[in-house]
Amino acid sequence: MDRDLCQGHAACQGEAPQLFEVSKRGELTILDERPPDEARAAADAAVKYCPTHALSIHEDPTPEDPNPEDPQ
Numbered sequence: 001m002d003r004d005l006c007q008g009h010a011a012c013q014g015e016a017p018q019l020f021e022v023s024k025r026g027e028l029t030i031l032d033e034r035p036p037d038e039a040r041a042a043a044d045a046a047v048k049y050c051p052t053h054a055l056s057i058h059e060d061p062t063p064e065d066p067n068p069e070d071p072q
Contacts, residue, residue, distance in 0.1 A: 006052060007054075008022050008023075016042035016045065019035055
């Protein structure tokens with residue numbers, strides 16, 4: 001989450017209330033930074049519908065590919 005971009009619209013909370021909570025003051029709290037696979041569709045929707053594009057998903061490297069950005 002990019003706190004500089006987040007304006008507290010709560011679209012993420014609407015799409016994935018199990019993952020995001022926005023206070024009355026518009027402050028976002030991520031409730032689960034490593035959600036289960038079952039929550040992936042909701043997380044994707046939260047990212048897609050964030051009006052300020054403050055959210056993104058970063059994948060953990062798989063054990064077979066510990067450093068995907070380092071081509072050997």
